[in-house]
Amino acid sequence: MRRMIIAGNWKMNTDLASGTALASGLAELVSGKELSVDVLVCPPFPYLQAVRQAVGESGISVGGQNCYFEPSGAFTGEVSVGMLQDIGCDSVLLGHSERRHILKECNGLINKKTKAAIAGGLRAVLCVGELLEEREAGNTEAVLDEQMAGGLEDVSAEQMTQVVIAYEPVWAIGTGKTASPEQAEQAHAHLRNWLASRYTQELADSVRILYGGSVKPGNAMELLGQPNVDGALVGGASLSVENFGPIIEAGLEISKA
Ligand code: PGA
Numbered sequence: 001m002r003r004m005i006i007a008g009n010w011k012m013n014t015d016l017a018s019g020t021a022l023a024s025g026l027a028e029l030v031s032g033k034e035l036s037v038d039v040l041v042c043p044p045f046p047y048l049q050a051v052r053q054a055v056g057e058s059g060i061s062v063g064g065q066n067c068y069f070e071p072s073g074a075f076t077g078e079v080s081v082g083m084l085q086d087i088g089c090d091s092v093l094l095g096h097s098e099r100r101h102i103l104k105e106c107n108g109l110i111n112k113k114t115k116a117a118i119a120g121g122l123r124a125v126l127c128v129g130e131l132l133e134e135r136e137a138g139n140t141e142a143v144l145d146e147q148m149a150g151g152l153e154d155v156s157a158e159q160m161t162q163v164v165i166a167y168e169p170v171w172a173i174g175t176g177k178t179a180s181p182e183q184a185e186q187a188h189a190h191l192r193n194w195l196a197s198r199y200t201q202e203l204a205d206s207v208r209i210l211y212g213g214s215v216k217p218g219n220a221m222e223l224l225g226q227p228n229v230d231g232a233l234v235g236g237a238s239l240s241v242e243n244f245g246p247i248i249e250a251g252l253e254i255s256k257a
Helices: 016-030 045-055 081-086 097-101 107-119 132-136 140-151 181-198 201-206 217-224 241-256
Strands: 005-009 038-042 061-064 091-094 123-128 163-167 209-212 231-234
Touching: 005 091, 005 209, 005 241, 016 038, 016 045, 016 241, 038 091, 045 061, 081 107, 091 107, 107 123, 107 140, 123 140, 132 140, 140 181, 163 181, 181 201, 181 209, 181 217, 217 231, 217 241, 231 241
Parallel strands: 005 038, 005 231, 038 061, 061 091, 091 123, 123 163, 163 209, 209 231
Antiparallel strands: none
16 A cells, blocks of 8 residues: 655745745644655745744655755755755655756756665655647657656666655646546556556555646545545645645545545
8 A cells, every 4th residue: 555645846935934834834734633644845945944843743744846966066056965854854856847847957867866865865756747749749658758767767676665756747737727537547557557667566556656737625635536646746735724734634535545
């Protein structure tokens, strides 16, 4: 049985006051509950430490939205895996579509970061997903295969215990357009088959594959209820307790069913 992950990607949003208030609100929401899912929040770098403090011992974990692959040195503007760990992060998002398409990150760079995150002991959340034109041209699976093969090059079966995949169709991110539960399930099943052919069926069955792209309280239950959907990576709706809370609750409900 795969343990679900409900993750919030705050992107370049919040400020110190609102970010810590959001984190405290989430900590309060889960307090006293048996957390049968992993809850993760990924705030902007400057607020990581304050958010880590605000979630305290609630069981909510904190992650970076990116990292660099070198451990230290002359890399102006970059943040290392060790730095993330130093302030209490246990995870990092890698290959998010905004980094692929706006910051022009390629599979090779994402692969280096993924391997550095794993080697440093972080959980790497590797994001993959197709553009609308790629879907319309019937290339969704080919694009996913390329991103998986590129991102996971030289990642061993043993190292895969530290990897989570997030399927995020680019056309569904921040657009209000969600993949239908069937579309999500189809892509997730394809990704799991890819893992089975690259590694083993047993490994494929153990890797968590999250769905991301306009997840909100109203569609979370249906998406999370798909057999190959093991959680959600939530952007816009992770920015308030009012919206993220019900998504966590949906995860808790499904995980107990
Ligand atoms: P969204 O973003 O929920 O706002 O669509 C998801 C993501 O980019 O991780």
